[in-house]
Structures are given as C-alpha cells and as structure tokens.
Amino acid sequence: MNIHFYRRMTQVVVLIIIFLIPIFDILRYDVAAKELYIFGSVWTLGLPTDTFTDMSKHGSAAVAIRFVLKAVLPWFLILTVFPILGFLFGRFACGWFCPEGALFELTEFLTLKLIGRRNIYMKKSNDPAIKRGNPFLYGFLSILFLITVPPITGIFLTGFFIAPAVIWREVSHLQISAGLYTGIIGVTIYMCITSIFVRHIFCRYVCAAGLMQTLFGWLSPYSLRIRFDRKNFARCTNCKGCEKVCFMDVLPRLPRKDINCVNCGECIVACEKELGTDNNLFSFKFGNKE
Numbered sequence: 001m002n003i004h005f006y007r008r009m010t011q012v013v014v015l016i017i018i019f020l021i022p023i024f025d026i027l028r029y030d031v032a033a034k035e036l037y038i039f040g041s042v043w044t045l046g047l048p049t050d051t052f053t054d055m056s057k058h059g060s061a062a063v064a065i066r067f068v069l070k071a072v073l074p075w076f077l078i079l080t081v082f083p084i085l086g087f088l089f090g091r092f093a094c095g096w097f098c099p100e101g102a103l104f105e106l107t108e109f110l111t112l113k114l115i116g117r118r119n120i121y122m123k124k125s126n127d128p129a130i131k132r133g134n135p136f137l138y139g140f141l142s143i144l145f146l147i148t149v150p151p152i153t154g155i156f157l158t159g160f161f162i163a164p165a166v167i168w169r170e171v172s173h174l175q176i177s178a179g180l181y182t183g184i185i186g187v188t189i190y191m192c193i194t195s196i197f198v199r200h201i202f203c204r205y206v207c208a209a210g211l212m213q214t215l216f217g218w219l220s221p222y223s224l225r226i227r228f229d230r231k232n233f234a235r236c237t238n239c240k241g242c243e244k245v246c247f248m249d250v251l252p253r254l255p256r257k258d259i260n261c262v263n264c265g266e267c268i269v270a271c272e273k274e275l276g277t278d279n280n281l282f283s284f285k286f287g288n289k290e
C-alpha cells in the first residue's frame, strides 16, 4: 500500500464524515427555525433574558465577554484554520481532504478513459499515457455518475439547512419541498459545471480555502513541500511519470517552490513505479532548505 492508497482512503473517509455531519445533527443552520444547531443544541450567546435590561457595569461586561467567547472567537478560529494549515503543510489539505478535489480527479479519470486526455478542451503535454477504455462502458459510467452522484450529494448537503428527518420524510413520501428541490438542483448544477468544465482551474484560481493555504504556504519558511533530490538527478530516466500524474500541472522536478502543488504525493508514487521504492527521487520535507 502506497501514498496513493492512503490518500484515496482519506478522501473517502472525509466524504463520509461530511455526509454524516447533518445526519448526526453535528452542524446545521436550520432555515425553518433560523437557528444554528451544533451537536443538536441551538447555538446562542446563552444570556438570560433579563441581561439586556441590566445596565450595570457587571451586566455590560457579562454581555461583552459572552459575545467575544461565543460569537467572535469561534469565527476567528474558523477563519484561521486554512492560513495555519497553509503555513505548516502548504496545500496538503487540498490534496488529501478536499471533497471537490476528489470529485475533479474522478471526473478527470473518466474523461481520460473516454477521450484519452484529462482536459475536455485540448490535449496537453503532461496527459498520462493511459489506455482508453471501452467508450460504451465509460460513456455509460459517466452518464450514470452525472445523474446519480450530484442529486444524491444535493440531498445530503441540504441536510446542513433542513433537518435530515424532514428530508428523509420528503424523500420517502416523494413529496419534495421547494427547499429540498433548491438544494438538489443547486448542488447538481454546481457539481456538473465544476466537474465537467472547470475542475482544477477552480482549485488554482477560485477556491478561497485553497488560495489562503497557497498564500501562507508560499510565505512560510517551514511549510511541507515535495522535494526533488537534485544530487541524484543522474538516476532520473526522464520518463516524465511524475509530470504526467500531476493534475495540478506542476513540474515537480524543478527546484522552485510551486504554489499550485497540493502535496498529494502522486509524483512520489509515479517515481517509485519507475525507479523502485528505494531509489525514488521525491520526498516530503518541511522548510525551504534543500
């Protein structure tokens, strides 16, 4: 089992966790109640109703402290997650945890099998040399994917806004409300457009979480990155396997720190295939020192 296997397993586990969050009532902004639910309870400032009539210094201080602890601090912590991740691990979270990244990789694989290249618009020099599959089989799988995965995902993700018990009742009685329809159609359109036409362009230029990790990973002298062993360059057979597996279009043998690298480790796996696990020229390292 190599990095590729562990990364796929991580992506699957993250997807399952995301789908389970609403089911276990861990997080939901309930649009009907207009309340934020965390672990089944409404998230409030927790102030007694008479607090606002208490004009004393003690009363005002209690309100201010509660407000900072329950409204400002949680948002601050949430907003610092991606800069901290980027500072320490570069875009590792994009390569290993992002469900959209996993979706783009899957649709790129189907495209490769169908038309022999990753990009639907043009052939690129780093397209993997993969054997095209049976067009009927992969055409069928692609259509099956598009008509099932986005609507099902839409049903699960709507659980972040409508109680899953309500959703289940609507689905099982085939009485879909306007809210659930909106969720299903919105997610389906979004997933179809991004996974067919946009893919990793979204990761490179649009995703706010990705861009924060990029910026802080780039500025950080300590962040995790893929390192090519230049001292042993002579071992390289120039098979270009490391370039062809890179869905972020990075040239991993170049010494510069490329801000688009998501530390997925696929270039390590490709080089292991060519040179064996002991001679592989790539490794993960923290910091800028060679």
Ligand code: SF4
Pocket (backbone or CB within 6 Å): 095, 226, 242, 245, 246, 247, 248, 249, 250, 251, 252, 260, 261, 262, 263, 264, 265, 266, 267, 268
């Ligand atoms: S350079 Fe390697 S680790 Fe970075 S994105 Fe490309 S394949 Fe993944």
Ligand code: SF4
Pocket (backbone or CB within 6 Å): 235, 236, 237, 238, 239, 240, 241, 242, 243, 253, 270, 271, 272, 274, 275, 281
């Ligand atoms: S996969 Fe390894 S051997 Fe092949 S080109 Fe890349 S570094 Fe060289």
